[in-house]
Amino acid sequence: MKICLVGCGKMGSALLEGWSILKSIKEIIVIEPNYENITKTLINNKKFNFYNSLSEIKNKGIFDVTILAVKPQIMKEVVIQLAELRIQSNSWLSIAAGLKVNFFEEYLGRNQSIIRTIPNTPSSILKGVTAVHYNSNCNKNVIENSILLMDAVGETIQVKNEELMDSYTAVSGSGPAYIYFMIEAMIEAAISIGISKKDARVLAEKTLIGSAYLLEHTNEEVHKLRKDVTSPKGTTEAGLKVLMENNNFFNLVDRAIKEAQKRGKDLGKI
Ligand SMILES: NC(=O)c1ccc[n+]([C@@H]2O[C@H](COP(=O)([O-])OP(=O)(O)OC[C@H]3O[C@@H](n4cnc5c(N)ncnc54)[C@H](OP(=O)(O)O)[C@@H]3O)[C@@H](O)[C@H]2O)c1
Structure with missing residues (x-):
């Protein structure tokens, strides 16, 4: 699986910690402007390749999953840049609180596979719980890949009604x-x-x-x-x-x- 992680702050790092011990994940490209946010152990892990900006990865081919892990307040700037740089991904997995599937469809395209999730920090020791909601474009393969990633760091709960995602966020995310x-x-x-x-x-x-x-x-x-x-x-x-x-x-x-x-x-x- 070819994975890109955009934003490696507290939650992005927690997920990377969890994935660092997963044999099925061979390589993750990580975009993070501020390396001070990342532990030395993660930086030195050969599985992860760090870049400062999205423009550095525009010729890296098509990703299977791109994880969007920046603060909700700067997500618009990030998705606009992803679209402008024509970065391609078979699916986009957001971990941002509040932001709806419709927000990502608006900037990334109505035909894109969008996965809205809310993980929590115990994911770093594989004890997390993640609520997941899929838009209607997500096919079996996309769903399986996302479950593989999230199940690897704890338990996954599928949420059919997107309205409830803020409730799940308030309970397990926070x-x-x-x-x-x-x-x-x-x-x-x-x-x-x-x-x-x-x-x-x-x-x-x-x-x-x-x-x-x-x-x-x-x-x-x-x-x-x-x-x-x-x-x-x-x-x-x-x-x-x-x-x-x-x-x-x-x-x-x-x-x-x-x-x-x-x-x-x-x-x-x-
Ligand atoms: N923390 C939790 O427990 C938790 C739980 C569930 C969901 N979430 C969600 O996870 C997301 C991240 O939260 P967080 O607590 O991890 O925040 P955070 O620690 O601020 O992490 C966000 C990271 O993204 C970086 N960033 C800023 N602009 C970027 C860009 N253009 N490209 C790539 N990276 C960029 C930030 O760098 P700078 O520091 O330089 O700005 C920061 O390191 C949020 O949307 C939040 O709603 C968090």
């Missing part, structure tokens, strides 16, 4: 940040009750990882797992009582996810 924020809060609280910074990090981290593994390896409902930890009149019950007060925690998470979804919709208007 989700790692919500989890880390919860962990930051746990660490701070742990320190405030006398635990060292080092131990606080270990306790919070291992609790997250252990709970996540347990969740992944059981068919139990999530609330059942919570109840298993919560003995009547025990310490957990006392702590949870605070989190559950007036449904505050649920309301806060609900508001956060809806605000992220709204931001996705707004980004789609540019």
